Amino acid sequence: MTAKIIEIIDEAKDIRSFRLQAKMDYLPGQWFYIKLDENLKHHFTISSSPTEDFLQFTTKFREESDYKKALWQRKIGDELEINGPFGNFVLDEKDTTPRLFIAGGIGITPFRSMIKYVSDKQLTLPIKLLYSVKSKAEAAFAAELSDLRIVETEKEGRLDKEKIEKYCLDWKERSWWVCGPPAMVEATTSFAPTGKVTSEEFIGY
Numbered sequence: 001m002t003a004k005i006i007e008i009i010d011e012a013k014d015i016r017s018f019r020l021q022a023k024m025d026y027l028p029g030q031w032f033y034i035k036l037d038e039n040l041k042h043h044f045t046i047s048s049s050p051t052e053d054f055l056q057f058t059t060k061f062r063e064e065s066d067y068k069k070a071l072w073q074r075k076i077g078d079e080l081e082i083n084g085p086f087g088n089f090v091l092d093e094k095d096t097t098p099r100l101f102i103a104g105g106i107g108i109t110p111f112r113s114m115i116k117y118v119s120d121k122q123l124t125l126p127i128k129l130l131y132s133v134k135s136k137a138e139a140a141f142a143a144e145l146s147d148l149r150i151v152e153t154e155k156e157g158r159l160d161k162e163k164i165e166k167y168c169l170d171w172k173e174r175s176w177w178v179c180g181p182p183a184m185v186e187a188t189t190s191f192a193p194t195g196k197v198t199s200e201e202f203i204g205y
């Protein structure tokens with residue numbers, strides 16, 4: 001399927017959202033493939049919510065990446081080849097257990113989709129979001145996310161068990177949802193309450 005780029009948004013330092021015109025039914029938290037050419041194909045979480053009338057993904061530029069260099073050349077009106085949606089890291093709106101969302105860097109993307117969905121649908125679902133970034137300049141979507149605690153690793157160090165307990169006092173009662181680079185997901189899930197954690201790793205970071 002092809003999708004036309006209708007908007008490109010600078011969200012934070014080196015982070016862009018690409019809004020696409022495409023008909024795709026998806027659940028908050030799912031991902032799709034974007035193929036730029038035969039050798040350049042990546043997974044991206046859909047950072048828009050199904051309540052919005054565009055399909056969006058959000059990613060970070062890396063100088064060493066041929067994929068990102070090619071993507072940053074794309075302009076409004078260009079078409080991308082997409083395939084999806086896929087994935088089980090999805091919001092079950094019937095489950096009203098309070099959530100603790102923990103995002104590492106660009107791992108914020110599924111949570112942006114889920115939180116926007118909860119807000120647009122006016123669901124009663126308590127969500128606390130802990131968002132670990134190197135610095136606030138790299139915190140995409142921060143202005144629109146509520147009940148958010150940003151942890152700047154260059155000032156505070158990594159988001160460890162102590163900080164989670166400090167910033168989310170009822171952490172034991174919540175179901176934990178963790179997304180980010182594999183090392184961050186592995187470290188964080190190792191101290192989550194047993195049986196209460198769901199995670200998604202962004203392989204490639």
Ligand SMILES: Cc1cc2nc3c(=O)[nH]c(=O)nc-3n(C[C@H](O)[C@H](O)[C@H](O)COP(=O)(O)OP(=O)(O)OC[C@H]3O[C@@H](n4cnc5c(N)ncnc54)[C@H](O)[C@@H]3O)c2cc1C
Binds near residue numbers: 059067204205
């Ligand atoms: C389910 C899922 C959802 C994702 N959602 C997002 C998102 O919303 N936003 C976002 O920016 N990124 C997302 N990613 C990661 C994305 O697909 C890229 O891997 C990432 O953006 C790095 O791409 P790059 O071109 O900068 O790095 P590259 O130059 O492609 O790769 C950097 C290094 O990682 C290795 N690598 C890259 N991809 C993989 C892979 N799939 N498996 C194993 N090794 C790999 C390369 O060999 C290289 O060593 C997601 C990944 C997964 C699996």
